[in-house]
Amino acid sequence: MSNVLNIRDLRLRFRGYTGVTEVLHGISLNIRAGERVALVGESGSGKSVTARIVLGILQELGSAQIEGGLEFAGQDLNKLSRRQWHDLRGTEMSMIFQDPTSSLNPVFTIATQFTEVLRRRDARLPKLAARERAAELLNSVSIHDHDRVLNSYPFQLSGGMNQRVVIAMALANRPSLLIADEPGTALDVTVQAQTLKLMHDLVEEAGTAVLFISHNLGVVREFADRVYVIYRGRIVETGPTAAIFENPGHAYTRALMAAVPRITGGGIPEIDDVDTAFLDPIVTHDGGGL
Amino acid sequence: MTPILSLKNISKNFGTGANTVQAVRDVSFDVIPGECLAVVGESGSGKTTLANMILGVFGQSAGEILFDGQPLPDRRTLVHRKAIQLVQQNPLSSLNPKRSVGASVRLGLDVYGIGNKADRWSLVEHALEEVGLPADFRKRAPASLSGGQRQRVAIARALACQSQLVVLDEPTSSLDVLVQARVLRLLNDLRRDKGLSYVFITHDLSVVRNVADRVAVFKSGQLVECAPTREMFEAPKQAYTRQLIGAVPVVAPQELRLRDRLANKETL
């Protein structure tokens, strides 16, 4: 099966008044068509900037220097012009963010925003046709009150509703890759659980590949086929989800797992949040990516 | 033993007439000295409103709040304020970016007139050391600290004045998981060492299971269930509690079994 996304030895540096700081030290990861891959790390690990590089939006920052292989569905992203990259966004690759309500434009109705999204694929799509298509998409995310939701502004809908709207918009143009950056983190636990289940079912049906970025191992376990664990700009462990959870090899992965308090009790785990063993070389499990 | 905090039939309404919102409805519970009571609920449960009333940010619409057996008036005196402190969720916004860490920790000392002026800086340094930060951090700007460090400063600020009750509003929700473990351990140790009482507000049940002595579950402004932690997790009585437990993302296989068993109890 071919790769939808193939990142090879990606490095990212920022130029600031203190000099040059390297943030990503040679990340490699790949996602095959229809696969759900998780990128797990804490804040400052570089997981979010990786996503932004794939989308081509980090490159807008003058102070960013990027090196390394970036291939999307066989195309070398580094060779694309700004315009070509822009055309991919929203059509072949889309992204959803942490807070659904602030991802939506507060001054436009949901219908208008759907139209804008659908017109990325077909610039001359008539408003009525767009609205019909939007209603279908809302159905797929279990929103049946179409007219009310389409005529509403984001602030009139709940966080959970907005999250489903955002997912529907992200999948509207049938992208081959969906990047989800901590989706549902801003929502209540019960809503988050429902949302993730919904996402899971939708991408399974559509065969969309997913890059799921998270700091929460528990969420990842229920969603992803394969996992990459990232620490301070380096991938430290990778492999199929089951393998990683049953047998975490790297010190950092083990720390991440041990650090989550258990609902079975046992007190707060005694682990260090910094350890030289975290800089150990990568641990790879069979059945992982290349 | 007199509860350190006692809420009796507390209600809070916002707005008037047709637009009235009942944020909190007839809530009663106690906090025993030295315990950690977890207040659990999702958004709209009223937990933040409750915290604000306990802290005296605004008054209640009905009912009484008692501290150490004495009713608390709407207009709090400095004595009351000194007794109950707050640790907020967002470490970024809870420290004034334009003031040094030390100035923020020192605020309570100045307001309550603790020690004389010369002593206060050393009290600040002592407070910082108690939370595991070096004394010279008092000169640093909040922006130069990590989230976990800032949160520890917020804890130092709450403890600098020898208060008895601390309200913690999602104190570790904004922190990374490794840092969270460290801060939770710190909070536990401090409580034990100083005999403090905590009202620990959170939506994270896995944290609750490991820090709280008792749990109070809220939904839509009402108290749904209140029980000792172990009891609640082994045999939750209310459907809503089971639903909350069922939604917790878990990592270890044995947790998965327990969680599903608890969540599906009705269907068994």
Add this chain to the structure above:
Amino acid sequence: MKRTLFILLRNPLSLLGLILVLLVIILAVFADFIAPFPHHRGAVIDFVYFNKGPTGRNIFGSDLVGRDIFTRIIYGYRISLILGVVVLAISAPIGTMVGLLAGYLGGKFEFVLMRLTDVFLSIPPLVLAIAMMGVLEPTLMNAMLAVTVMWWPWYARLVYNIARSEREEGYVLAAEVIGASTFHITFREILPNCLPAIITKMTLDMGFVIIIVSSLSFLGLGVQPPTPDLGSMVAEGARYLPDSWWLTVFPGLAILLAVFGFNLIGDALREIFGADQ
């Protein structure tokens, strides 16, 4: 400090602004040493050299009574800077206090203070100044008073907006829960967070004050002869365009460069103060 320099120097525009402003300040401060004819700032008549274009002796030419225009521009800068500093030193603190109290206290304070501010803001600035000057004697002091009166509401509005949003921040809640006094919260907690915007605005305002005062002088309502003022110089010379162009062009350019410089620096300052996260 290092970061400040980095921002100032890496952007060619802010560097230009810095140079222009420093130039104006140096000229104003050291006027007595730099000006070729220091006594020309007063009442002097020299018919030998009057109304001559730029020459070796008078690099910007001479005016209708023979005074050196370059000298008068330099002294004009001095007056403008003094005016700017005095006006801002009075209006900024007054406006800031009004805005802070209205923004933090809310309720009746907010209503009364901000409606008062709105009244002043609703009158076009220059019109207000002209009206005041119509009533008062046209002297330098009165011109300063008029400009100060019309200036403070802008600071009130700016600080009000910031205070209102800072009021919702965690550190304000923390201070309230601790029981800090209103004085402490407004002046020691909220005010420091307003300072970057206030200072940036003051820098930009230097340029505007120069223009307003020049406009008043242009209309004969500001600085009176023989005190040199850039606006008056432009006014006097306007009648003689295009023949004696130097009478207007050089003072006009002087105003332009000063205002431009302050604007550029203002933008840089905004960036310097911007990120403290």
